[in-house]
Amino acid sequence: MKHFILFFSTILFFLGCSKESYTTFSNMPDTKLVKSDFQKLPNWDDEEYSNALNSFIESCKTSKTKEIYGDLCVKAAAAADAKEFLTTYFIPYKISSADASQDGLLTGYYEPELKGSLTKKEPYIYPIYKTPKDLVVVDLTQQYPELKGYRLRGKLQGNKLVPYHDRENANANTLDAEVLCYTDSKIDLFFLEVQGSGRVTFENGETIFIGYDNQNGYPYSSIGRYLADIGAIPLQEVSLQSIKRWLEENPSKIDEVLNYNKSMVFFRQKEQSATGSLGVTLTPKRSIAVDRKYIPLGTMLYLSAKTDEVDFNHIVMAQDTGGAIKGSVRADIFLGYGEEAKERAGKLKAPLKLWILLPKEESL
Structure with a gap:
């Protein structure tokens, strides 16, 4: 996790009419992050924590996720309480684009x-x-x-x-x-x-x-x-x-x-069904494609998007990339295989808010 070294922690920028400080990390220099907490994540209390943790553990099989999260990959496999593990060792940072906009786009594949x-x-x-x-x-x-x-x-x-x-x-x-x-x-x-x-x-x-x-x-x-x-x-x-x-x-x-x-x-x-750029099998609703210029592959995120038919509020893993996925607040969520997945993915286009979950400093 030494790769996530703070560049700045007290620089100010404007979101609407409010003044907030943002953080920039060494391997995400173009991505502005605003420190948050789990209770500010939409529908956090309704998350399926064990399911989310399993997605993190699966990503931890790859070198990229291990490089980012280090010993937390080992601790995750032994965690008795998924929610407690996540809130104890991680901090959510809200992702903002270079122009300080926090609204993005979620599509599906x-x-x-x-x-x-x-x-x-x-x-x-x-x-x-x-x-x-x-x-x-x-x-x-x-x-x-x-x-x-x-x-x-x-x-x-x-x-x-x-x-x-x-x-x-x-x-x-x-x-x-x-x-x-x-x-x-x-x-x-x-x-x-x-x-x-x-x-x-x-x-x-x-x-x-x-x-x-x-x-x-x-x-x-x-x-x-x-x-x-x-x-x-x-x-x-x-x-x-x-x-x-x-x-x-x-x-x-x-x-x-x-x-x-x-x-x-x-x-x-x-040899197997849909596999992303990270090299692991994609999990419906838990795997997303990102622009790795802004979001490193292997990171854990929380997304929030609302459509007329369904709301997306849960943890996801950055496990894939795509030519159409450009920008920091931009994600393409994997919806699985079959006609239902095809129908939903083809129509999905929703405003997106995105947080990246990074280790607390004492967890490094």
């Missing part, structure tokens, strides 16, 4: 299931690619520490590194990549890329699990926003369901819309 074939045949004609052999990934952290978490991707052209194929060019050209399998829907394949992992079921009933392995180096661009901008779907009605319905009703526009997002994801086969 799920584990999709596609139909597929190991060989290309009608209707299975859309390839799910492994990482191309000519994709070059450059980690600039050693030369530029301020770029930690960023990687430059491209391909060699002579002795120069040039941008890799974007989505349109990749689909128009033969990639130097193996194909995991083929699927029957270009639209479903696109949403598989957005979700980051999923299942493919073959005609013989066999199912394989696949997950994110790499991407082509282009930033994610929202096709939902694009459809709203061109007047195809009102912005307030944009969802996975409305996007898919519009594409199916306008087949001649599918390529134009999908190619707006130049980012393209490459996959690998996995």
Whole structure:
């Protein structure tokens, strides 16, 4: 936990009309934190503490969580009272963005299931690619520490590194990549890329699990926003369901819309169902994707968001990332597998408040 060293503890900033002090930690330099307490967390007394602690213990199997929480990972496994353990050893800090705003956005994602074939045949004609052999990934952290978490991707052209194929060019050209399998829907394949992992079921009933392995180096661009901008779907009605319905009703526009997002994801086969960037199996409603520029993977958080159908007020673990997840008060919550999860995830868009739970100084 030595990585969480206070930079400042008495700097002032304005939230609305009130003056508050914020804290900044060494490995979260762009994230402003306001010290809080558990009784200020919405619906804290209704939390399923044992369930929450189990999620923390599962994350403690990874080096990133151990690095952040140290001996608390050992103490958690032996804790007799989950609530007492959490309130004794942790302090909640409310997360604020760089402009001191505390309101963010919660969306949802799920584990999709596609139909597929190991060989290309009608209707299975859309390839799910492994990482191309000519994709070059450059980690600039050693030369530029301020770029930690960023990687430059491209391909060699002579002795120069040039941008890799974007989505349109990749689909128009033969990639130097193996194909995991083929699927029957270009639209479903696109949403598989957005979700980051999923299942493919073959005609013989066999199912394989696949997950994110790499991407082509282009930033994610929202096709939902694009459809709203061109007047195809009102912005307030944009969802996975409305996007898919519009594409199916306008087949001649599918390529134009999908190619707006130049980012393209490459996959690998996995041994288990949905696994996040942290390397652990995702837990419905307990796992979230974050922007690791602001929130370190492996940290424990508390989120609060309200929709017309359900409220989210509980502990979650930062176990995944996503191209669309940008900013400090931003999270994508994993809702599981199946049609119900798909329906809920596709429509979820709610104002978000977020706290990160860090060890008390005496717990270090």
